[in-house]
Amino acid sequence: MTKERYKPNTTVACVIHCQNKFLFVEEIIDGEVRFNQPAGHIEAHESLPQACKREVKEETGLDVELAGLISIYQFSADEQLSFVRFTFAAEVENLINCQPLDKDIHACHWFNLAEINTRKHQLRSPLVIKSIEDFLHKGHSPLSLINSDLQMIADNNNA
Template identity: 55%
Template sequence: MTERYKPNTTVACVIHCQGKFLLVEERIKGAIKFNQPAGHLEANESIIEACAREIVEETGLALSPQAIVGIYQFSASDELAFVRYTFCIELSEQRQALPLDSAIITTHWLSLAEIIALGSQLRSPLVVKSIADFVQQADKNHPSQHTPLSLLNVDYF
């Protein structure tokens, strides 16, 4: 019998303000990588709570997800796979982010072009994909065109 497929459940948040996106710079196995504030779902927390917790840990900002950008399935290798719930937050002004997590070196407000230019320094292809999806979904006259949080059933918590 084949071993059961068990992808990691992760969360991430596209944080946007005036054409810039908040990324974290982190050290992963000795290499510098850039990602949205992101991490794993922990026991006894909802997907939305996990996202809010990761934002605080990685940026020091107490922010709550406003909407869903997408749910992505990604295989980093034959042994490592993820189901990533990506949320978004639209801010009216950029805030200084001070990471609490020691694995985070610093944070950066970057344009999409600057993020794309990071290339192989991005943690995964989902960094650009989720930002591109966020931009595509955003309507200048109606910025709340993203999927509402109510899509996720969190009544069990």
């Protein structure tokens, strides 16, 4: 008997910070408002930073420069659904009005920590607040920690 291989979803997210506020996207999931950082799944032939920047662009309309890797999280939503989430940090100078390109994103909001805490029951997962806490209290790893060299070689070989 062969045991089924554990296959978590690999996702990226970005904590975007400006003037003591954090950028959140608003989604409707199962008929309820949920808040999350710009986040999503990696697509074929993308590096982790490329996937993160693409997700930010799709969900907020912003082009950001990633400042570092906050953390890598493992999360099980239930028995069948689990994630490995690479969470990046970005800083922007001004509280920019965002224009989501993704039809599933209803709005973008800038929330301070107190406003986030009042919405804890509406956060997409426990990773949302954990990412902000780690952003505020842990050092960020440099992007050079992520080595996508072999991904790029594979992409060139398949071109």
